[in-house]
Amino acid sequence: MKKTQSPLIIRPGHIRKLNSNSSARTAENYTGKNHQKSNNNHALNYIISATKKAVDIFAAIFLQQKKVDSNTIPYQAGQTSYSLNTSPARGSRKSLISRLSTYDGSPEVDTAQSQNTLSFEEIHKATGKFSPANKIGEGGFGTVYKGILKNRTVVAVKRAKREPYDQRLSAEFKNEILALSKIEHLNLVRFYGYLQHRDERLIVIEYVSNGTLREHLDGNRGSWLEIGARLDIAIDVAHAITYLHTYTDPPIIHRDIKASNILITEKLRAKVANFGFARLAAEDPGATHISTQIKGTAGYLDPEYLRTYQLTDKSDVYSFGVLLVEMVTGRHPIESKRSAAERVTIKWALGKLKDGGVAVAVDPRLRRGVASIQAVESVLKLARHCLSPSRLSRPSMRRCAEILWEIRKEYRENSTISASFHYANVVEGYGSTSRQNVFGIETVIA
Numbered sequence: 484m485k486k487t488q489s490p491l492i493i494r495p496g497h498i499r500k501l502n503s504n505s506s507a508r509t510a511e512n513y514t515g516k517n518h519q520k521s522n523n524n525h526a527l528n529y530i531i532s533a534t535k536k537a538v539d540i541f542a543a544i545f546l547q548q549k550k551v552d553s554n555t556i557p558y559q560a561g562q563t564s565y566s567l568n569t570s571p572a573r574g575s576r577k578s579l580i581s582r583l584s585t586y587d588g589s590p591e592v593d594t595a596q597s598q599n600t601l602s603f604e605e606i607h608k609a610t611g612k613f614s615p616a617n618k619i620g621e622g623g624f625g626t627v628y629k630g631i632l633k634n635r636t637v638v639a640v641k642r643a644k645r646e647p648y649d650q651r652l653s654a655e656f657k658n659e660i661l662a663l664s665k666i667e668h669l670n671l672v673r674f675y676g677y678l679q680h681r682d683e684r685l686i687v688i689e690y691v692s693n694g695t696l697r698e699h700l701d702g703n704r705g706s707w708l709e710i711g712a713r714l715d716i717a718i719d720v721a722h723a724i725t726y727l728h729t730y731t732d733p734p735i736i737h738r739d740i741k742a743s744n745i746l747i748t749e750k751l752r753a754k755v756a757n758f759g760f761a762r763l764a765a766e767d768p769g770a771t772h773i774s775t776q777i778k779g780t781a782g783y784l785d786p787e788y789l790r791t792y793q794l795t796d797k798s799d800v801y802s803f804g805v806l807l808v809e810m811v812t813g814r815h816p817i818e819s820k821r822s823a824a825e826r827v828t829i830k831w832a833l834g835k836l837k838d839g840g841v842a843v844a845v846d847p848r849l850r851r852g853v854a855s856i857q858a859v860e861s862v863l864k865l866a867r868h869c870l871s872p873s874r875l876s877r878p879s880m881r882r883c884a885e886i887l888w889e890i891r892k893e894y895r896e897n898s899t900i901s902a903s904f905h906y907a908n909v910v911e912g913y914g915s916t917s918r919q920n921v922f923g924i925e926t927v928i929a
């Protein structure tokens with residue numbers, strides 16, 4: 484079974500370790516050959532010292548360039564200044580810097596300068612004083628602004644509604660901070676820092692530039708997502724949630740997986756956002772669920788959770804099943820304007836799957852071909868599994884990712900076969916009604 488890959492992060496500390504080891508090896512080889520000749524030792528010491536200096540200078544430059552990528556200042560309760568924190572808590576930036584600068588006893592790095600701390604005023608300035616021109620969205624938590632920090636990092640600033648005595652919002656704020664500060668994955672929106680300043684509460688996160696998945700499915704973001712791109716996105720989401728369930732300590736249950744919480748990059752890959760509803764799963768590894776107030780979004784909620792108030796990672800699997808149906812049909816989970824038979828999209832689409840009418844359920848904006856309809860059918864089968872009434876019957880998120888990998892592989896192979904088939908027809912003069920897509924050409928069947 485494949486393990487979910489998290490991005491490789493090279494930290495300054497790693498460089499130091501690698502370089503110090505290689506210097507040590509060089510020294511051993513050198514002294515082995517020259518048997519304590521003192522002038523050679525002088526030369527050796529000079530080389531080692533020069534190498535160490537070069538390493539420190541390189542590390543200092545590297546650290547300056549990687550300010551945004553290498554920081555690891557953890558969340559501290561009650562802190563009132565913002566800490567640029569582009570990597571979750573593992574130790575402090577200061578400790579990394581001091582380790583680096585004590586390498587040869589002569590600090591080369593200006594710790595004060597590298598301490599990338601921002602004030603409310605700076606965030607205020609970065610967002611053009613929370614200018615309406617920089618507003619990029621509005622959610623239950625508050626308003627979201629785009630901002631550009633002094634070091635040119637583009638960020639999204641989530642500004643909580645100014646209701647200082649609203650305990651619910653406050654709890655949600657802390658909840659979001661706690662969850663975000665623990666995550667580090669290519670397919671999860673990165674947490675940079677937070678600020679509490681009088682009645683202002685701000686969360687600064689990675690800016691993702693290409694809208695939400697829901698906007699793409701609605702066609703509000705230029706061209707439609709083809710099935711290949713949708714499969715990539717589904718895999719990205721599955722990886723992100725697998726990471727939350729499996730590789731964070733304690734595990735995190737997202738609790739609000741939905742298309743408007745999936746942000747899309749320029750390359751049409753996904754980053755899962757909005758941990759406002761996230762709740763850390765029980766720390767007791769033996770615990771199978773936590774009892775909690777119902778939270779989430781209508782249409783995505785696990786019926787077993789609604790009935791029992793018991794939240795498990797399988798509640799996310801259920802929501803993911805709803806999301807899969809949404810992605811291949813293009814419909815919203817609840818379509819209130821449709822007839823009763825079509826109002827609840829999962830019921831309608833799984834009905835079509837059962838009756839052999841998958842082609843009817845396919846998003847009409849998708850290019851239709853044998854390969855794409857087969858892929859949609861396989862995705863709907865996986866969705867049906869995720870939507871099992873009993874959580875015990877649902878697959879894990881990791882298993883979902885594996886199945887989606889298989890579906891994508893099969894889709895690519897089938898697309899290539901369709902393309903070759905079409906090519907053969909054209910060469911032999913039969914003509915075709917095929918249309919081109921990103922993977923080649925498929926035979927159009929509807």
Ligand SMILES: Nc1ncnc2c1ncn2[C@@H]1O[C@H](COP(=O)(O)OP(=O)(O)OP(=O)(O)O)[C@@H](O)[C@H]1O
Pocket residue numbers: 619620621622623624625626627639641672688689690691692694695739743744746756757
């Ligand atoms: N990191 C980000 N990068 C770019 N745009 C973002 C980012 N985070 C949020 N947005 C935009 O702001 C909008 C509001 O986001 P927010 O997370 O506050 O609420 P929501 O998920 O839409 O609503 P809800 O409160 O129901 O979960 C999003 O729909 C998106 O358009």
